[in-house]
Amino acid sequence: MHATIPFDREYQNATGRPIPHLPNHPITHPPIPPHPRPLAPATLSPMSSITTFSDLPSEQGRHELSIPIGDGRSRPSLPVRFHRGAALHPLLAVTAMVHGDEYEGFGGVLQLWKRIERRRISGSVLMLPVCNSAAARAATRRTPDALDGLDLARVFPGSARGSFTRRLARRIWDLVAPADVLVDLHSGGAGYEYLPMTGFYRARDREIAECFPIRTLWKIPSNPGVLSYELVRRGRRAMGTEFAGEARSDPRGVAACTKGLLRIMHHLKMIAAPPRATAIQRRRLLTKTSYQLTDRSGWFVRSVAPGQRIVRRQPIGEWIDEDLNRSTLTCRDAGTVTAVRTLPRVDAGDYLVVTGR
Structure with a gap:
């Protein structure tokens, strides 16, 4: 008995009969050649592994690097992008996704990497778009x-012999500490919505913050353990940002990150x-920050x-306790709301509202 190839309609319509073939000898087709992959830029180096700042390539060009954390199999590595110009300095370091649910900075760093691809650069740019790969994957x-x-974000400068996060912090610290300027990009993550802000610690770094x-x-x-703060304590120049949040990648935040970083490069x-x-x-300058924390678990519906x-x-919102009793929460400190909890479920120690004045 002959088999019929359903998809070969042209032959069947032309001859009035199906194509015969033996059941044990299926028709084969020549393999489809793979689609040619686009060529990478001539200056892009192959992926390589580094462990310290001194391992950064000395050759001009664009380098895709990684820093192994742990055994390199069960634990993720730290991806690094390094664009080296005619000289190593001035060196701008940019970090994003120190928290694994913050995406505007991540998008801004990737856009910066693309935007400077064919630019002539004096100095170098060191980018860490995903500082905590383990948190990012989760x-x-x-x-x-x-x-x-x-x-x-609370354990810098880290420890070479500590737990996973402390060792990761130490690897990042050793890599970015020699930078002339560090920009640490943050947003509200899954639990918060932030007012877009560009921040600095010392007056001399305000001009860098104003590039955004x-x-x-x-x-x-001042917050011990924060990367930018610990660098400033040691005399380095560093600043930070906050954008939107709610585990979104707001295009406006991504664009603001990219423009700000390019303007810092121009400033330098x-x-x-x-x-x-x-x-x-x-511009609106906020010099004092107040956090309103909760000392219990429950639900918070902001207003x-x-x-x-x-x-x-x-009133800042409604509080619902574990027994579903409801009450109104009020503000403890006056000012401009810079962040508010948008994820209703909260635990003791979470902040509900942040105000600045």
Whole structure:
């Protein structure tokens, strides 16, 4: 009995009969040649592994690198992008996804890598788009509990002999500490919505923060264990940003990151022309930050939004305890709302509202 090849309609229509073939000898087709992959830029080096700052390539060009963490199999490596110009310095270091659920900075770093691909650069740019790969893969703020459950943004400069997150912090620290300027990009993550802010610690770094096309300037509070703060304590230049959040990648935040980084490169005389940016007529400077924490677990349904001005004892949302009893929460400190908890479920120690003035 002959078999019929259903898809060969042309032959069957032309002859009035199906194509005969033996059941044990199926028709074969010549293999389809693979689609040619686009050529990488001539200056892009093959992926290689490094362990310290001294391992960074000395050759001009673009380098895709990685830093192994742990055994390199069960634990993720740290991806690094390094664009070396005619000289190593000035060296701009950019970090993103220190928390694994913050995406605007991640998108901004990738856009920067693309935008400077064919630019002539004086100095070098060191980019760490995914600082905590373990948290990023789990889409969580902290390192997964299976490794140690720590917050990478609270353990710098880290320890070479500590747990996973502390060792990761040490690897990042050793890589970025020699930079002339560090920009640490953050956002609200899965649990918060932030007012877009560009922040600095010392007056001399305000001019770097002002490179970002963001109205709100923020004097970042001292917070031990934060990468940018620990570098500033040691005399380095560093700043940070906050964008949106809610585990989204807001295109406006990504664009602001990219433009800000390019303008910093222009400020450092690394590139000839900065990108166009909308002039900000009047900036808002917030010098004091207040966190309103909760000491219990339950649910919080907010009634305020970032950028809103609030006064003491003004309602900020509804509290629902574990027994489903409901009450109204009020603000403890007046000011401009810079961040608010948007994920309803909260645990003791979480902050509900952040205000600045």
